[in-house]
Amino acid sequence: xxxxxxxxxxxxxxxxxxxxxxxxxxxxxxxxxxxxxxxxxxxxxxxxxxxxxxxxxxxxxxxxxxxxxxxxxxxxxxxxxxxxxxxxxxxxxxxxxxxxxxxxxxxxxxxxxxxxxxxxxxxxxxxxxxxxxxxxxxxxxxxxxxxxxxxxxxxxxxxxxxxxxxxxx
Numbered sequence: 001x002x003x004x005x006x007x008x009x010x011x012x013x014x015x016x017x018x019x020x021x022x023x024x025x026x027x028x029x030x031x032x033x034x035x036x037x038x039x040x041x042x043x044x045x046x047x048x049x050x051x052x053x054x055x056x057x058x059x060x061x062x063x064x065x066x067x068x069x070x071x072x073x074x075x076x077x078x079x080x081x082x083x084x085x086x087x088x089x090x091x092x093x094x095x096x097x098x099x100x101x102x103x104x105x106x107x108x109x110x111x112x113x114x115x116x117x118x119x120x121x122x123x124x125x126x127x128x129x130x131x132x133x134x135x136x137x138x139x140x141x142x143x144x145x146x147x148x149x150x151x152x153x154x155x156x157x158x159x160x161x162x163x164x165x166x167x168x169x
Contacts, residue, residue, distance in 0.1 A: 003088040004069050008061035010092045014099050015057035021103050022050030029110070043110050065091075068147060086154035094146030101139045108133055 001009075029043030057064065068091045112125060122130065146153060 003084050004062060004065040004071070006088045007068055007091045007095075008065040010095050011057050011061040011064045014095050015054045015061070017099050018050050018057065019054035021099075022047045022054065025050060025103065025106070039114075042113055046106055046110060068150065083154050083158050086157040087150045090146045090150035090153040090157070094143045094150070097139050097143035097146065101136050101143065104132070105136045105140065108136070 026044060026047035029040055029047065032040075032043075069087065108125065108129065111129075112122065122133075125133065
């Protein structure tokens, strides 16, 4: 299995999880009592967006994997090289953080939009929810950094004394 195939597998697992989450999101919003005048359309649209994203990720996992890691030949199977494993692991960890935090962020955004009257949307949340939002934004930032900068993470995680020639690329 190449590093790209490993990340592609993670993307497909993410797609399955995202589809399952969308079903839960749609049913939760459908059954939620919203304030007078609030529309369920945004929440239902969010769930449908999850389904569309899940379908795209399921059918195009290697396109995502090749965006995250450089394209190699099928003969470039994962070896005991710590650099390749650390790089694929950083991408998978970033994807895991995304799947952990995106639904919660989406729920808070939906809640802010549904509960907002005239003032700023953030004022619809209490102080605990604002702290939760700060944690979510931090986790999303870490996830994006792990995915986008997987090579830098791998160079940092694998000491130069144990590295092979691939660190000199």
